[in-house]
Amino acid sequence: MNNMKKILNCLKLGFTALTAALVLAGSGSAFAATDPPRLSVDEQLRLGERMYREGILPSGEPMKAFVSGDVPVDGTAFTCVSCHLRSGLGSVEGEVITPPTNGRILYQPRESYIKGSAFVPSYSNYAKYLPVRPAYTDETLATLIAAGVDPTGRSVVKVMPRYEIDDRDMAILIAYLKTLSGQPSPGVSEKHISFATVIVEGTDPVAVESMVLPLQFSVDRKNALAAASKANDRVARMGYNMLGDLHSYTFSLSRWILKGAPETWRAQLEDYYRKEPVFALLGGISPGTWEPVHRFCEEHKIPDLIPIVNEPVISDHDWYTLYLSRGVRQEGEAAAGYLKSMSDLIKDRTIVQITRDNRRGQALADGFSSTWLAAGHKPAINIQLPAGDPLSAEKLQQIVTQDKPAVLLIWDDASLLPALTALAEQADHPDMVMVSGTWLGKQAKNLPGSLRKLVYLTWPYRLPQEDKRFDIAARKVLAGKRPNNYDPIIVRQEYVAQELLGKALMDMRGEYYRDFLLDTIGMMEDQYFPLYERLSFGPGQRYASKGCFIVQVSPGENPKLERRSEWMMP
Amino acid sequence: MDDAVKPILLLLIFGLLAAGTVLADGDKGIKGEHVFIVHEYRYEPGTTAGDPDTGQALCGTRCNALSVDYRNFIDPGGWRFIKIASDREVTLDLGNPFFGGQCVCTADEYIVRLNDFNKPNLKNATDLLKRE
Amino acid sequence: MRKLPGGHLPFIVLLLFITALPASANKPRYERTVETIKVPDVVLTNQDGARVRLTSLLNSDQPLIVDFIYGTCTTICPVLSAGFSNLQKKLGPDSAKVHLVSITIDPENDSPQVMKEYLQRYRAKPGWDFLTGSRKDIDRVMTAFNAYFSDKMDHQPLTFIRTQQDGEWIRLYGLLSGRDFMNECKKVGI
Numbered sequence: 001m002n003n004m005k006k007i008l009n010c011l012k013l014g015f016t017a018l019t020a021a022l023v024l025a026g027s028g029s030a031f032a033a034t035d036p037p038r039l040s041v042d043e044q045l046r047l048g049e050r051m052y053r054e055g056i057l058p059s060g061e062p063m064k065a066f067v068s069g070d071v072p073v074d075g076t077a078f079t080c081v082s083c084h085l086r087s088g089l090g091s092v093e094g095e096v097i098t099p100p101t102n103g104r105i106l107y108q109p110r111e112s113y114i115k116g117s118a119f120v121p122s123y124s125n126y127a128k129y130l131p132v133r134p135a136y137t138d139e140t141l142a143t144l145i146a147a148g149v150d151p152t153g154r155s156v157v158k159v160m161p162r163y164e165i166d167d168r169d170m171a172i173l174i175a176y177l178k179t180l181s182g183q184p185s186p187g188v189s190e191k192h193i194s195f196a197t198v199i200v201e202g203t204d205p206v207a208v209e210s211m212v213l214p215l216q217f218s219v220d221r222k223n224a225l226a227a228a229s230k231a232n233d234r235v236a237r238m239g240y241n242m243l244g245d246l247h248s249y250t251f252s253l254s255r256w257i258l259k260g261a262p263e264t265w266r267a268q269l270e271d272y273y274r275k276e277p278v279f280a281l282l283g284g285i286s287p288g289t290w291e292p293v294h295r296f297c298e299e300h301k302i303p304d305l306i307p308i309v310n311e312p313v314i315s316d317h318d319w320y321t322l323y324l325s326r327g328v329r330q331e332g333e334a335a336a337g338y339l340k341s342m343s344d345l346i347k348d349r350t351i352v353q354i355t356r357d358n359r360r361g362q363a364l365a366d367g368f369s370s371t372w373l374a375a376g377h378k379p380a381i382n383i384q385l386p387a388g389d390p391l392s393a394e395k396l397q398q399i400v401t402q403d404k405p406a407v408l409l410i411w412d413d414a415s416l417l418p419a420l421t422a423l424a425e426q427a428d429h430p431d432m433v434m435v436s437g438t439w440l441g442k443q444a445k446n447l448p449g450s451l452r453k454l455v456y457l458t459w460p461y462r463l464p465q466e467d468k469r470f471d472i473a474a475r476k477v478l479a480g481k482r483p484n485n486y487d488p489i490i491v492r493q494e495y496v497a498q499e500l501l502g503k504a505l506m507d508m509r510g511e512y513y514r515d516f517l518l519d520t521i522g523m524m525e526d527q528y529f530p531l532y533e534r535l536s537f538g539p540g541q542r543y544a545s546k547g548c549f550i551v552q553v554s555p556g557e558n559p560k561l562e563r564r565s566e567w568m569m570p
Numbered sequence: 571m572d573d574a575v576k577p578i579l580l581l582l583i584f585g586l587l588a589a590g591t592v593l594a595d596g597d598k599g600i601k602g603e604h605v606f607i608v609h610e611y612r613y614e615p616g617t618t619a620g621d622p623d624t625g626q627a628l629c630g631t632r633c634n635a636l637s638v639d640y641r642n643f644i645d646p647g648g649w650r651f652i653k654i655a656s657d658r659e660v661t662l663d664l665g666n667p668f669f670g671g672q673c674v675c676t677a678d679e680y681i682v683r684l685n686d687f688n689k690p691n692l693k694n695a696t697d698l699l700k701r702e
Numbered sequence: 703m704r705k706l707p708g709g710h711l712p713f714i715v716l717l718l719f720i721t722a723l724p725a726s727a728n729k730p731r732y733e734r735t736v737e738t739i740k741v742p743d744v745v746l747t748n749q750d751g752a753r754v755r756l757t758s759l760l761n762s763d764q765p766l767i768v769d770f771i772y773g774t775c776t777t778i779c780p781v782l783s784a785g786f787s788n789l790q791k792k793l794g795p796d797s798a799k800v801h802l803v804s805i806t807i808d809p810e811n812d813s814p815q816v817m818k819e820y821l822q823r824y825r826a827k828p829g830w831d832f833l834t835g836s837r838k839d840i841d842r843v844m845t846a847f848n849a850y851f852s853d854k855m856d857h858q859p860l861t862f863i864r865t866q867q868d869g870e871w872i873r874l875y876g877l878l879s880g881r882d883f884m885n886e887c888k889k890v891g892i
Contacts, residue, residue, distance in 0.1 A: 067781050071788045071880040077823045078780035085776070094857045096777045158731075158877060159777065341631055344624060345668035375751060406668070431667035462642065469646040522774075525853040528645040534837075536810040538774040538854070546810040549635075564665070566634035566836045569810055608838070610742065623755050627745035634838045 048176025053086070055079030057169055065161035073161065083160070085539065086319075087515035088180035091523055096159055103178030106136045141177075142170045181513045187279030188512040195219070196254040196278045198269070198293055198307070200286040210490035211285045211308045212255075214477040218498040219253045226250045245510050254278065258293075265292040273300065280305060280517060282501065283494055288359055294321050303517050306497035306544075308490055311363055318542065320514075322521060324493055324532070325545040328360055328438070330570075331458035332367025334548035335409060335434045337570035338456070340375050349406035351380040352399060352430075356412040357387050364411040364436055371570045380409065390415040393422035400429060407432045414443040417451075424450045432456060437551065437561075445561060447553040456564060460548040461489075462533040463561050470530035492531040499529055500544075533567045602652070602681035606660060608637035610676040614661075618670035625671055628664055633675035636660065648685050655679040732876030734886070739862070739871050742842045746805075746835035749817040754833060756843065764801045765892045766864040768871075770849055770857065772808035773816045778859045781877045785861075787824045788880050789887065798829040800892055805843060806834045807854045848873070865890045 039047070047058040055063045055075025063075025080101065085091050088102035100106070110133050133152050136144070140151040146165060148157035165173065187194045197215060199208055226248050229236035239247030256272045258265045269292070284293065284307035294313040297304045297320040304321040312323040326333070339346065351372075355365040365382065373379060381403055385391060391412060396419040400408070408430040410416050416435065423429050437444045437457035444457055445464070461467065474492045475483075504520045505512075522539040529535065535544040547567035553559045611633035613625030643651045660675045741760045748754050760766060769786070771779035783804070790797040806812040812820075817832035834840070844850040851857045863872040863886060874886060 067784045068877055069879040069881075071781075071784045071883075073780070073784040073787065074825070077787070077825075078784060082780055083777045091776050093775070093777045093855060094851075094859075098777055159781070338631075341627060342624070342666060342668055344621070345666070466638070466642050469643065469649060472648075473646065523855065525855050528639075528641045533639065533642070534810070536808070538772070538808060538811055539776055540774055541811055563635035565631050566637070566838055567639075568631075568836065569813060609842070612743065623745065623753065626743065626755060627753055630745050630836065630839060634836050637838055 044172050045176055045179060048172045051075075051165075051169065051173050052080045052088075052176055052180075057165070058172060059169075064164045066157075066164075067161040069157050075163070078161065082539075085516075085519040085522070087511075087513050087519050088177065089511055089513065089516045089519065091519070091539075093523070098159075100181075101177060102180035102182065103174075104182050106141060106177065109133065109135045138171075138174055141174055142167075145170065145173070181511070181516065185279055185512060185514045186277035191248065192250050192252065193512060194252045194254070194276065194278045195280055195282045196256050196272065196276065197282050198256045198258060198284040198286075200265075200288075201257055201259045203285050203287045206485065207287075207308075207487055207490055208285055209485070210487040211283050211494050213481070213486060214491060214494040214498050215283045216253065217477045218502065219251045222249070222251050243506060246505055253282070262289055262292050266296060269293065269296045273302075278302070279512065280514065282306070283308060283497060285309065285490075294318070297321055301514060303514050305501055305517075305521075306493070308493050308497075310360060312543070315542075317540075319518065319540070321542065322518065323543050324496065324535075325460060326367075326543050327363060328436070329363040329367035330545075330548055331436050331438065331460055332364040332369075332411070333371045333570035334458050334460070334550060334568060335456075336368045336371035336375075337548075337568055338434075338550045338565055339372070339407060340377075340570075343375070343377060346406055350403050351407045351409065352383065352403050352405035353380040353409040354383045354385060354391070354396075354399065354411065357384045360439065361385075361411045364439075367570075368409060381405070385412065391419045393419040396420065396423050397426070400426075405430045407434065409434045411436055412439065414440050417443060417448065420455070421448050421450060424454055429454070434458070434550075445553060445559055447559070449555065452553045452555050452559070455552065457551050457553070457561070458548055459551045459561060460545065461531050463549070463551070463563065465560055467530060474530040489531065492529075496527075496529045496531060496535070500524075500527070500535075600654065600681055602683040605638045605643075605680050605682060606636050606658075606675070606677035607640060607680065608633045608675045608677040609657065612674050613664075613671055614674055615671045620669060620671075624669065625664070628666055628669060629673035629675075632662060632664055632673045633677075636662065636675055637677065643682055650683045650685045650687075652681050652683065653678055654681055731882060732874055732878050734875075735873045736865075737848065737862075737871050737873045739847055742839075742846050744835060744839040744842055746833040746839065746843075747814060748834075749814050749821055749832045751814040754831075756833075759803070759831075760864075762801065764799065765890065766801045766803065767887075767892075768803045768805065768847070768862040768864075770807050770844065770847075770860055771804050772806050772854055772857075773812045773820045774808070775854075775857075778857065778877070782859055782861065783820075783824045785878060785880065785883050786830060787826070789883065790827045790830060792884065797827040800829060800887075802830040804830070804832045805840070806832065807840065807844065807851060807857055809834045809837055809840045847871075863887065863890055863892075 050056050051058070051063060055065075055078070057063055063079065065073050065075055065078065067073050067078070083091055083098040084101040088100060090098045090100040092098070110131070131150070131152065131154060133150055136151060144150050144156070145163050148160060148162035149155055197212065225235070225239055229239045229248055236247070254272075254276055256269065258268050280303040281293075281297065282305050284290070284304065286293070286307070286309050289311060290307055290309045291313050293304065293307065296302070298318055302320060306322055306324055309323075310327045311329070312325070312327045313321070314326060314329070339351070353365055353368060355361040369379065369382075383399060391410070400423060410420065410433065412435075420433065433455045435455060435457055437459040440457065447455060462470075474495050477491065477495055478486065500521065503524065504517055507520045507523070508516055519539070522537055522541065524537045527535040532545040533547060533549070536546060537544060546569050548570075549563050549567060550565040551561040552564055554562050611626075611629045613622060613629040615622065615625060618625075640651060643649050656678050657676050658679050660677055662673050662675065664671050664673055741757050743755070743757050746754050746756055760768075767786070769782050771782055786802050786804070789800070790802070793800060806817065812832075812834045814834070817834060821830060821832055841850065847860075847862060849860045858875065859877050861874040861878070863874070864870070865872060872886065872890065878886070
């Protein structure tokens, strides 16, 4: 019986080796034929990275892959990075566990978790168990990629594509895999992770303190746990059960203050970074632009977790900065989204958009216009209000009489209310008025009675009466402090940021790599924290809150915000 | 104050307070915040002419706005989320300035209360009555 | 190029011998059931930003295949979508005759623009639509198809092929090979 098994195993190995050989030969070996020009190491790595992340061969052609055995698919649709993620450290999705594919791990054998057991336990349906396997070699790795067979003869083609790549391109890809998450990230040592937060000088001190408070709270708490673990065995055991090796790590948080004009920030950031190459930036705050910091992080590949800014950089391919939302712009987008649902009712009628001429107003107006125009509708009539000049009842009346809008948008602070109240009393007024709920601030809930049926507000947060239940969580970081000295929105935003960081660090199973930090966040489930109705994540998704409510103020004595839309995406 | 008037006055005040509590409790007299989770919606045009698909889409928005996300009540901890009705039809005005009609949202109704199961028993009878 | 001991001939013989053996997978490679599904009356949005009333869309006479995916999915959806892509290629000029409907389970991120890009990546031809909507409406559709996942990170590979007008659907759970998928389509006359 054993002999039979041995023979079958030999046959299996032989068969797979033959298949591999035929596949490799069939895909054309340029190696033997010509001597390609020598490429520099950097160039090779760049080409390898392009294969890994974009599915494009050095020749510029898409990689040819076969999935589920026999289904052909182009590498540009679906390639290594899709499942193994940017850090190469693998992913978990539903029932499928994708193991790491970086050289450091591939070239070590995977041994059974429990000695004597044949398998490493996991819960996946397809990769039923992460199999025990010997270390890969260049050859066995090439066989895996080209033929879908691992060094023990097991086939992986049910979930992993096999790629028809010639020898030279395979060598380039394998050389790249060897460097993936190979060297430890800067800012991480065996016992310590260093972080920094960027504060732009000139930001309102209350806002700065509100951002720093939860951040410092969580760093201090972590360090307290590390110190307590050192002093007390029981704390160490509890810490290890909760966090693994992370429990004994200390964190440091530096404050990088940026002074002067935004054009000078880059040099200051480079200087700070040279003196202290941190693992990641946490939080951060600016009264205006964040672009120079965002660019700095993109180029140095430093994660920046959740700067507290009204104007995030909007990009659909930048990688290193995670924002809580698209900023105030998102409210303008939501207004357009709401109107889009009734666009065939508004049809040829006019929309007038009155905007206060400052950064906040511009962001709201841009958000509205870009979404409205992208849907193919004719532009709104745009009217600017110069800074410092409150909207008067006469001016508003004049605009309405002249343009007769069906819908009026006013992007301004609470100083718009008197003029709007006067307008509402006229017989002739627009059918619908939309304003920014956050810009009205405290006045939002106390809208004059005559406006409540007419005015719709954008509200990018959970309704206050429902958010109250989450207060206890947020107040943790305010322990011992006077709440009135802090901005409640910013405190909650940074509280959320710290919760996310904590979850991510715990999920990273000791592999503290910058790309893996963002990959891990991309694998997180939807989160329900204070402030935002829902936060959602995904590979490459960099704006956690994607929705906004459209609300009205309820009539009567105890006004509340009431939803008129679901948590909608524009 | 007259001895005769005092008890009448007290009764009056008590009665008003009791009435107040009942009115504040919502239509079933059950204490707690009433919320809905909507399953289905349909548009009832009434006398409005117009595209029924538009009506259905707008009612989707309106009824989904009425619906809550149960995780907002469960995740923070310390609250009870109790179902009191299944498939109740709630009729709302579409409320759109450009389109008339009504929306009928079929929803399950819940009340939300503080989780006070472990609160000590109260000797005061009035308080016991208030808890149910 | 590998040097095989004893030359190639013995192994070619073995190759023929092994392929003649019965399929090594004794257990089924995917699960197949027949379901009756009541499609909820919700209004969704397709990759062109156009409004789609789901009951109208799914009540057509055309052969219909539905799956649940999302744009930034890493592992399962690319395999499902490659299957759709492959089917369309096999159908050739008749691709529009079979209606392929992918419904997102990540409506937060999958805007019409994201969905359009996704379809382009898979070289989708006319006949393949990708739908999004509000979170609650999408939840309703998933529930109706008995494909509800509380979070997209927990999703599973599910494909639904509709057989007749009265709402009978073949539910396929698993990642099917090209051949298996084609066979299932043939069974319902696609």
